[in-house]
Amino acid sequence: MFKSFFSERTLPLAATILVCLALYGWGMIQYRGFRDTLVLGNLLTDNAFLIITAIGMTFVILAGGIDLSVGSMIAFVGVLIAVLTRDFGFHPLAAAFVALVIGSLLGGAMGWLIQAFDIQPFIITLAGMFFLRGMAFLINLDSVPISHPFVDAFAAFRIPLPGKGWLSASALVMLAAVAGGIVIAHFTRFGRNVYAVGGDRASAALMGVPVGRTTVRVYALSGFFSALGGVIYAFYTASSYPLAAVGVELDAIAAVVIGGTLLAGGIGFIAGTFIGGLIQGIIQTLIAFDGSLNSWWTKIVIGGLLFTFIVMQRLLTRSFVGLRKAA
Amino acid sequence: MAEPSPAALQGGLLLSGGLRPVQPGGVVLAARGVSKNFPAVRALVAVDFELKAGEIHALLGENGAGKSTLIKVMTGVYERDGGDVVLAGRIIHPAHAGEAQALGISTVYQEVNLIPTLSVAENLMLERQPGRFGFVNWRRLRADARQMLARMGLDIDVSRPLGGFSVAVQQLVAIARAIALNARVLILDEPTASLDREEIDLLFAVMRDLRAAGLGIIFVTHFLDQVYEITDRITVLRNGQLIGTYETAELSQIDLVHHMLGRQLESASHRRKRPATGAPAADLVSVRGLGRRRLMEPLDLEVRAGELVGLAGLLGSGRTETAKLIFGAENADCGEVRVAGAAVDTSSPRRAIRAGFGFCPEDRKVEGIVPELSVRENIILALQARQGWHRPIPRAEQQRLADQMIEALGIATPDSEKPVGQLSGGNQQKCILARWLVSSPRFLILDEPTRGIDVGGHADIITLLRQLCDEGMGLLVASSELEEIVAVADRVAVLRDRRKVAELSGEAVTRAGIIEAIAQ
Amino acid sequence: MNGLSSSRNKAATAGEPGLVAGFLRSRAFWPVLVLLLILMANAFISPGFFEVTIVDGHLFGSLVDVVHRGAPTALVAVGMAVVIGTRGIDLSVGAIIAICGAVMAVLTRDTGFSPAVIMLAVMGTGALCGLWNGVLVAFLGIQPIIATLILMVAGRGIAQMITDGQIVTFHSAFFEALGAGHFAYIPVRVEVALAAVLLLALLLRRTALGLFVEAVGGNAAASRLAGIEARGITVFAYVISGLCAALAGIIIAADIRGADANNAGLWLELDAILSVVIGGASLMGGRFYIGLTVIGALTIQSLTTGILVSGLPPQYNLIVKAAAVLVVLLLQAPRSRALLRARLGGLFGGKRHV
Structure with missing residues (x-):
């Protein structure tokens, strides 16, 4: 049992958990404030949109692809919701629903292009990134506040935690999304097909997995999750801005990789992505607590972590997949 | 090993309705006068081939002999241009490999066509997972997988990723997946090319068990020793034509090599003469x-x-x-x-x-x-x-x-x-x-x-x-x-x-x- | 591109022999045609587009503006073309520009080094960044997208660290001349970029390096069997890309007389990739075209400038670029080309019967 837990699949995840605990533990030793649940609650709230987005990204990477359009999707969805509520009298929830549908459709469309024309995912989603950012600008150039009683209630909602902390509505939606992601990834046939396609595309096709349909659905799912991330972002900040979430695609990819998902696809866990997102939040918080360090250290430390995990993966896959390729 | 699992039986009843059971020793799969032409090449010329239930049958030939073409025609990868493929007495027209498998003809290739990053259990059950409404019942999945492997005498941790096992075990898992449905015919295309001696022994033990259970096995290999070790009969193809089918025990190695390479007159005139430059x-x-x-x-x-x-x-x-x-x-x-x-x-x-x-x-x-x-x-x-x-x-x-x-x-x-x-x-x-x-x-x-x-x-x-x-x-x-x-x-x-x-x-x-x- | 047969038809109907027919059939045909079409469209929208006048001793006009603004993009794109030639990609060029701009700004502000020394130091920084990428790709075997992603993420942080999080401004007559000056009526930056591109073209095409790059990108296994040091060539390509990005970083920083770690070279990697693709190279590697990549970069810049001068809001820029990427990719994709050829073939066949 012990041996199988630390198998090739779970080793990166174990390392992720270790890094997370070490960072949090270090924070607790260094700063009194870290011992409070307030920090935990804030971590979950502030990183909710990132983690939700990263869940969708996890599916894409598991299937052996990449989605660079998620940051722009967040901005686009925010602007869309703001304009729908302000100018068209939509209830924010109705606007959110429209945004989710459009997000899924756009994601699916990118998946279809990738699948039908056999074009590399990064360049198609790059075009998607341009397109969505441009659409956001096109709808609205300025920062627009989203003022509606529902949004106020959403931002004010909190469940107290033991200690001084509390769980916000954003955090709850995020936790629900994580749970949903885990169920889809591990307990549905679709989820298992995603792993199969990422593990070995040609073999998966031979074994009867509907590779094309799975690919399209994976990008649709990523569109859905990033749109959901955008909804949370918009409700949480109660505003929208077409330049919002620039570079979030990179943070999301970093969360997935630090979370132990193999960039080549086929191996990984949604729970790992959750922890990977938290690690980024903890690093940010630690740097903020320190006061003497500047914010750019976040990027450098995350880059360093990314490097460490990628090299670790590389060494692991060499010993692991090597067996098969040597055949 | 003798009795198939309930799942396999069920699959068999569902999918192979209309096919008569074949007694051991009866012909389970036959090619009758099968031809296949490619542009500029006649890959198969009216080839006859018979596989009996409960035998291991070597299919031999050099490059371009037509072995893989024959296999592909029988498994529906290629459409045949002439002749019949007969499974258990009925002419079949599989349109693709999946259909041939549903009819009971499974193929395992040298390059293991499974997914190394998934667990052994999932590799066995992919696209046939137990469960309902698109959800997967993991407990049953692992139990079914263990049962499938146990029937082949393989006791491994089915929840570990396949890629962590040796090629031989991967090969056995591929065979287990292939015969999990109602397989009557198992085609092994160079399964031993990258195996150790011990791994080959393991594979052969499983093949003997499957033979005893009444499966017909077509075994493609380049290792002559293995042909004599495990097969019952040998069919030799050359240049797309049937040279003959022989009892393994009655065919000498030298005759076999002659059949594979063809008998041609020695043309001594082509012999190159070393230039007489004196000392070597x-x-x-x-x-x-x-x-x-x-x-x-x-x-x-x-x-x-x-x-x-x-x-x-x-x-x-x-x-x-x-x-x-x-x-x-x-x-x-x-x-x-x-x-x-x-x-x-x-x-x-x-x-x-x-x-x-x-x-x-x-x-x-x-x-x-x-x-x-x-x-x-x-x-x-x-x-x-x-x-x-x-x-x-x-x-x-x-x-x-x-x-x-x-x-x-x-x-x-x-x-x-x-x-x-x-x-x-x-x-x-x-x-x-x-x-x-x-x-x-x-x-x-x-x-x-x-x-x-x-x-x-x-x-x-x-x-x-x-x-x-x-x-x-x-x-x-x-x-x-x-x-x-x-x-x-x-x-x-x-x-x-x-x-x-x-x-x-x-x-x-x-x-x-x-x-x-x-x-x- | 897929116009091979149609261009041959044109040549046949026009009955023009020699040069013109050769050009119609060459791979330069489509990129140049697209550039000309966009320029024409620009001229149509704003009639003064082609006007070039001499103001204050230098050329002035929209065309000059295109070349002026397009210079850094073209530089980065040429480096990218070499990397793509090896079947790779370099997402970190924007970050390298930021790092190099930061190094240059800080050195100029805080030290008394001569501009030549500073430029050398900055180019060295760019080469080092490229070396890092190349080693990850060639020796650790990490996919290029991922390997260069690391520097893309960390690079801007490094740049901010160098500038201490501020926009560092500096004064240097040399760099001001480089960024915004003119020599013989022409912007200096354009001349510098042109010289660099020519130098690179010489380096690649007058030695065997270009051939090796294409061999490695076309078939790495065969190149290895032919005795090419494939890993060294791969590292070389990323170093070239780093150097090109460094020079672009110098120009950009010199232009604004400062370094902006957050925005310098932002999204330039995308423009660079797009330039290479418009220039007719496949993302699958095996060939690179320096001249056509420059044409590609100018095409993108004309598009951007055209949107600006047309009075359309600049936000259309992104959408138009996205559409351009998509169209070019779809035209390049073997599957859609096969489809198109089948359709067109049917069309022409039908006409012939009538």
Whole structure:
């Protein structure tokens, strides 16, 4: 049992958990404030949109692809919701629903292009990134506040935690999304097909997995999750801005990789992505607590972590997949 | 092992309705007068084939014999042009491999077509997971998987990823998946090519169990020892035609090799006569105990200046492997290579080239040509690589070399600027040959130099090889064509089952001599 | 591109022999045609587009503006073309520009080094960044997208660290001349970029390096068997890309007389990739075209400038670029080309019967 837990699949995840605990533990030793649940609650709230987005990204990477359009999707969805509520009298929830549908459709469309024309995912989603950012600008150039009683209630909602902390509505939606992601990834046939396609595309096709349909659905799912991330972002900040979430695609990819998902696809866990997102939040918080360090250290430390995990993966896959390729 | 699982039985009832059960010893799968034509090639000519329930049947033949075409026709990968495929007394027309599997014909290939990153259990159950509404019941999935493997005598942790197991276990898992449905026929296409002896024993034990359970097994292999170890009957194909089906116990090895290679008259006139230059030249290249585990057993080999040494053996005997080990394209784990008495580092192609080696690979599409580059660029590539990036070959010189080679080898191309990828196979091969000729190596290794080349080109290349020898180059030619080896070689190293089994020289280099050495 | 047969038809109907027919059939045809079409469209929208006047001793006009603004993009794109030639990609060029701009700004502000020394130091920084990428790709075997992603993420942080999080401004007559000056009526930056591109073209095409790059990108296994040091060539390509990005970083920083770690070279990697693709190179590697990549970069810049001068809001820029990427990719994709050819073939066949 012990041996199988630390198998090739779970080793990166174990390392992720270790890094997370070490960072949090270090924070607790260094700063009194870290011992409070307030920090935990804030971590979950502030990183909710990132983690939700990263869940969708996890599916894409598991299937052996990449989605660079998620940051722009967040901005686009925010602007869309703001304009729908302000100018068209939509209830924010109705606007959110429209945004989710459009997000899924756009994601699916990118998946279809990738699948039908056999074009590399990064360049198609790059075009998607341009397109969505441009659409956001096109709808609205300025920062627009989203003022509606529902949004106020959403931002004010909190469940107290033991200690001084509390769980916000954003955090709850995020936790629900994580749970949903885990169920889809591990307990549905679709989820298992995603792993199969990422593990070995040609073999998966031979074994009867509907590779094309799975690919399209994976990008649709990523569109859905990033749109959901955008909804949370918009409700949480109660505003929208077409330049919002620039570079979030990179943070999301970093969360997935630090979370132990193999960039080549086929191996990984949604729970790992959750922890990977938290690690980024903890690093940010630690740097903020320190006061003497500047914010750019976040990027450098995350880059360093990314490097460490990628090299670790590389060494692991060499010993692991090597067996098969040597055949 | 004897009784199939409930799931398998159910699948069988659902999917193979209308098929009569076949008694052990009855014919379960038959090809009757099956023909298949490709553009310009008659791949199968009215071939008859019968597989009985409860037998292991070897399907043998050299390259181009039609083995894989026959398998693909019977499993629905190819549509047949004539004849019938009969499963348990009923003519079938599977449209693709999935349909053939549903009918009970499963195939396991050498390259394990499973997913290494998924667990063993999932690999067994993918797309047939237990559960409802698209959800997966993991507990039942693992239990079913364990049961499937237990029936094959395999007790492993099914929740671990498949890629962490040995190739043999992966192979067994592939077989377990293949027979999990209502399999009546199991086709194993070179399953043992990369296995250890112990792993082969494990696989054979499972095959015997399956035979006892009444399955018909078609076994494609290049290892003659294995054919005699496990099969009941042998069918030999050659050039798309059935040569015959024999009881394994009644067919001698030498007859088998003759059937596979064909009996042809010895044409002594082709024998190359060593030029009478007096004293025998010293060894140019000598290989001592060079080998690699699972790839090739250690072997010794000498090539003298002006000498052409042939590497003969059946398909899969280790010809290509030997060539690649010497050139450093595969890393050896033992042995050494000496040039003119001094040990040289040939651990990479680059180093081997520096020692004066050249290598024309067998698979020119994958390892030979750079398709987007022009004929000229492909021809000067190795010479340029040896000269280094900072000493470019002047364009005029490139042109001269390319034109000279196009002329000398008769490369059919409108001009030297055409991308090589657009030429025919034979012309691509000539371009690679030209690439090495312009870099004037001391020692040239050629793997199947005439494959896919028309008759005229064939003769050209043979003449060219002789000419190179006369100019003092040492050559090592691996070929599946015995006639070719006999025609050009001064000496022949005979390989069998990844081992050098004999060396023939002088008058002993005859077709019969080589066949005898292979079959000994 | 897929116009091979149609261009041959044109040549046949026009009956023009020699040069013109050769050009129609060459791979330069489509990129140049697209550039000309966009320029024409620009001229149509704003009639003064082609007007070039001499003001204050230098050329002035929209065309000059295109070349002026397009210079850094073209530089980065040319480096990218070499990397793509090896079947790779370099996502970190924007970050390298930021790092190099930061190094240059800080050195100029805080030290008394001569501009030549500073430029050398900055180019060295760029080469180092490229070396890092190349080693990850060639020696650790990490996919290029991922390997260069690391520097893309961390690079801007490094740049901010160098500038201490501020926009560092500096004064240097040399760099001001480089960024915004003119020599012989022409912007200096354009001349510098042109010289660099020519130098690179010479380096690649007058030695065997270009051939090796294409051989490695076209068939790495075959290149290795032919004796090419494939890993060294791969590292070389990323170093070239780093150097090109460094020079672009110098120009950009010199232009604004300062370094902005957050925005310098932002999204330039995308423009660079797009330039290469418009220039007719496949993302699958095996060929690179320096001249056509420059044409591609100018095409993108004309598009951007055209949107600006047309009075359309600049936000259309992104959408138009996205559409351009998509169209070019779809035209390049073998599957859609096969489809198109089948359709067109049917069309022409039908006409012939009538």
